[in-house]
Amino acid sequence: MTFDYDLFVIGGGSGGVRAARVAAGDHGAKVGLAEEFRMGGTCVIRGCVPKKLMVFASEYGGMAEDAQAYGWDLEVKGFDWTRFHAGLEKELDRLEGAYRNTLRNAGVQTFDQRATVVDPHTVALADGTRITAKHILIAVGGRPFVPEFEGSEHVITSNEIFHMKALPKKALIVGGGYIASEFACILNGMGVDTHQYYRGNQILRGFDDECRNHIATHMQAHGVHIHTGRDIVRLEKDGEGLLATATDGSTDRFDIVMYATGRVPNTEGLGLADAGVKMGLKGEVVVDDYSQTSVPSIFAVGDVTDRIALTPIAIREGHAFADTVFGGQKRTADWELVPSAVFTQPEFGTVGLSEEEAAAKGAIEVYTTAFRPMQTLFAGRQDRVFMKLVVSAQTRVVLGCHIVAPHAGEMIQLAGVAVKMGATKEDFDRTVAVHPSMSEELVTLRKPTRKT
Known part of the structure; x- marks a missing residue:
């Protein structure tokens, strides 16, 4: 049977782009790739990269104060979100362009639209076009999870926080994981009155207890209001802000409420189960060590597999997949002792x-x-x-x-x-x-x- 492509990748994030580039550029495969949002995926467009730039921005206020102690004569007048955000968008545009150039130079054909799986060798684009491929790679990543409760439609997630029109005066971050804790520190560093609700007894569950206690103590000493054992039961519009009612009966008003209560594989509506692909309880794609699914022609890498949700892991999984399937080098990624x-x-x-x-x-x-x-x-x-x-x-x-x-x-x-x-x-x-x-x-x- 003749196929349109040797490989068709659904998802233009770190794992999918690496797999496509290596398969096409290093191993000579004919490769197509579809991305429905922006090339670069979660990490580059609405994750690691913009977050780290916001971390840098939030730290300069403290650095400026320290500079005065070191003899520098300067004055800090405050943080200008509008100015920073313009620079952030410019940098993300540059990075997306770099990803597109990488794919173009490797000979990968890209499609800026959603793609779904029809059968083990066919994908359908949003415009109705059907494409056949000998191998299909799912690399659509994950998405933020927001539980349903009264008023949950008013919250934002880590996807939207990068696109705020203005910096809030008072913000609530719900969640105790690393994303919630990072953004609590970021907003606090930018001068926002920042509160963090977490239903557990200490933030950063799953990490070393002594370390998480040390971090929480430091965050509180520097102005983050951490409220453990607390969650939201109701959220109501209150003028330009939001009135939050918590599980302990307390109420407070915030300009924004951001939920960072975990992420789930982004497989909804992708057609995988109908194509015979075995799925996990969280919606993850079940794969073996070589990223192969229950359907031999379909593979998956990155956060969509719910293995280790880190960009460098997705990149290594994508590279190993391409080398295995197209380079004659059967190898896996290494998931042990990951820093x-x-x-x-x-x-x-x-x-x-x-x-x-x-x-x-x-x-x-x-x-x-x-x-x-x-x-x-x-x-x-x-x-x-x-x-x-x-x-x-x-x-x-x-x-x-x-x-x-x-x-x-x-x-x-x-x-x-x-x-x-x-x-x-x-x-x-x-x-x-x-x-x-x-x-x-x-x-x-x-x-x-x-x-x-």
């Missing part, structure tokens, strides 16, 4: 097991340090850095490394190399410290804080 960063303020970098996870597996030693970093100490701030190594008592292998500090994401990338290689505590000890730096504390932790 990650949470861009709260303070920043959090982590790789490996939390203390709680490691203790459940066997005897461990825990090494910790907390201190005021030189840069902000001089400026009179009370900020404290926290670092932790979790070590196997039997093998001495470092099972987990956790850093709560400015630029923790940069530090954890390099620490992740050591942990991935199976470094022991003694390997860390043998490494000469870089002085004066925050990171030197990781190689000068001599005595365990506790043993379990």
Whole structure:
């Protein structure tokens, strides 16, 4: 049978673009790709990249205050959202153009419209065109989840917050995960009276307990109002704002309410189940280690599979898929010991097991340090850095490394190399410290804080 394409990709995000580029550019496949929104996907257009730029923007107020302590004669008059937002949109346009150029240069034909699956070898475009392909790759990512409640139609999500017309004076972020906590810090840093509701007993569930407690304490000390054990039961329009009624009976008025209560695979209406593809309970596409679904010609990578929802993972899955199917190199991505960063303020970098996870597996030693970093100490701030190594008592292998500090994401990338290689505590000890730096504390932790 002759097909229109060797590969047709649905979704122009990080995973889909990498798969398409490698399949076409490196392996000579004829590739088509459809994206219904903007090329670049969640990470580039409404996720990691614009969020990180907002993180940078939110930090400059504190930096300016510190600069005065260092002798700089300057005045900070406040944050101009309109000016920043114009620059943000310009940068996103540039990045989308770069993604399009990458695909064009690789020989990938793109379609700026929605595509759905008709059968194992056919996709339908929104304009009615039907296209056949030997292989179909699903890379449509995820979308924010908002539970249904009275007034839920009034909330925004992380998709919309990048497009606010003006900066609110008072905002509510609902959720306790990394997205909610990051945006609480961002808005607070921009001068917004920021509140965060989370129904659990502490934000950042799933991360190391000691680290999440440290982050929450710091956030509150810097102005974020964290309300744990609280959720919204009703939301009503109140003039230009919103009146929120919480589970504890309290009410408060906000200019915006943003929900960041998790994400779900973006598979609704895609036609996968009708084509015979096995789906999971959350709507995720069930795949094997080679990203192949229950239908041999259909594959899926990235957040839509609900494996590890990180952009670098989607990229590696997409690359491995292309090499396996079109390059004759059967290989998988590696989902073990993946470093990650949470861009709260303070920043959090982590790789490996939390203390709680490691203790459940066997005897461990825990090494910790907390201190005021030189840069902000001089400026009179009370900020404290926290670092932790979790070590196997039997093998001495470092099972987990956790850093709560400015630029923790940069530090954890390099620490992740050591942990991935199976470094022991003694390997860390043998490494000469870089002085004066925050990171030197990781190689000068001599005595365990506790043993379990």
